[in-house]
Amino acid sequence: MKNYTITIDTGTTNTRVYLFNEKYEAVASAKSEIGVRITAIDGNNNRLKAAIKGCLEDVLKQADITYDDVKQVAASGMITSNVGLTEIPHVVAPASAEDLAKAAKSVLIEDVCPLPILFIPGVKNRDGKLDLTTFESMDMMRGEEVETVAVIESLPKGQPYLLVLPGSHTKFVSVDRDGKITGCLTTITGELLSVITNDTLIADAVGHSFASEETYAKAYVLAGYETARKTGIGRACFSARILNTFAEPDKTKIASYVLGAVLQNDMEAVKNSSALKCDADTTVVIYGKNPLREALMDLFAKENFFRHVTEFIPKDSVPTSAKGALHIVSLTEKNK
Template sequence: MNILTIDTGTTNTRVSVWQDGNVAGQAARQVGVRDTAITGSKAKLEEGVRETIADALATASLDAADIGRVLASGMITSNMGLCEIPHVVAAVDIDGLAGAMREAHLPNVWHDPIWFVPGVRNAVEHIGLHNCEAMDMMRGEEVESFALVERLGLDEPTVIVLPGSHSKFVSIDAARRIEGCVTTLAGELLHVISHDTILASSLKEGFAQRIDAEMLLAGAASAKKIGLGRACFSVRILDQFAVYDANARANFLLGAVLGSDLLTLKNSSAIRMSPGTRFVVSGKPILREAIARLVEGDDFFSGTVTVLGDDEQRDLAGHGAIAVARRRGLAG
């Protein structure tokens, strides 16, 4: 059976066409649920998903009639998406997620029903100031996580790192269940600080181009000692009164922001991570290497640290959606 997977986020949509477990064609567009939030209408999102599907089919040299199943995951199941589904409450295994899938017919997008995979949220109720930090949720990362559970054969407590605009840390238990997650704004913070603050002139190229371990670790240590805000301003001081180049300064900032994320893992009540928990790091090469450098010298992260290669993390959303659908009997 040929399968088409849709992965819609806040700003982007990616569609993949799968034949015999392999990607035969792909397409992506800058359209996501943010467009619904801005316009107040789902029309642009519907159009964008429909056109991305057409592009993906063209790259695979297939027609709509050649597709036996369409699966969708990510923010497309949110209240600003195309088929709202409540989050499944953690802890949940892949069978539980499969059982919560829903079918919907969206004639403006596809001629047949589409199966949607819901997101997952932490098991926290009656949210208030006393417990809001323990709450977290995801839409899209759950299928990516189950894809990695399957690909890596994970059968021990593990935290999966999925860095991005909103970095997710997903806790997997020994029973291969998602226990919960915790989210930071690391990617957005790096972008805003690098481009929309006084530090823009100190960073030149914006993001770090290559890892400078000394500056990366120094940034993390600075944020831990004096706070993220002051550590960030130190980038300007290093520009004005020291001889470090732009890449070194960008590494200092990267370390400060990512170091703050590691503090989250140690102290957040949203997930339980203890020393000895396995740590699996995905993401773009610079981010993967930076996180690996930060944890390798930290005694708290004493478990196995796995840094994924590009092939190991390719097409995670589609792979995971198919794995979930298989448990529902929707994919061979």
């Protein structure tokens, strides 16, 4: 009997595959450090195909089952882009979970999986031609939409949200009272932080290390934030070297300072970008690992632009991307 569901989440740098039983409990998982970046480098997706095929076979072996026991395989993330397995057009916001389910496409790729894979599309802010006066309102995502679906499912209904998903590319996703994604905004905060920490003169001041959950220093995060707000990120980051040379020898505190300086750009974007649909009554929900989650909580509280700020902490280790994909699968099954 076909009782199992498999989810595939492929990003820029890695792939995660989960196997779920009929109760939607995770019973096996596999990971590969191959994502769509490999396709961009190689000029073909052969290595990506092999990695995904290997992960699929791995979870089946772990559970001691075969494809005969699997009712559905669903994929989300950059796997649906032009450098993934098959390109699925973005859904235009506003977009609900039902809209994503309707736009999802089943495609058979025999050299990856003997079953058709349900590819879940990403979301983009708008349609139509862009120019220098309209491009800033545009943004897109592949993968964060299923995360958003999962998080929204666990939150009270009937109110607007701004989801904050920090990472190499931090995503801010606005959701209306009906649970529809109305827009997203992307920053490269994680990449900026990595470059500053590892590849600039400031690397010595922070000891070539990021702020951690154990070394997080709120006062220094706020100081970095205020300095960047007043003088810009370039001056604020160089000031980290000044601070370390003349005032604070503890490099872990300087790392917190740099974290605050870099995150100031995110706060400015949220307040001023036309890519998001939110206002002061929107509830901010911050999802992610510390210290980024804690830093963003502190900075949103300091700004006081939004009246309600909270955090989302998953109850288990199953990624929200997989949970969101499962929800989309359930909606497609209802529509059959």
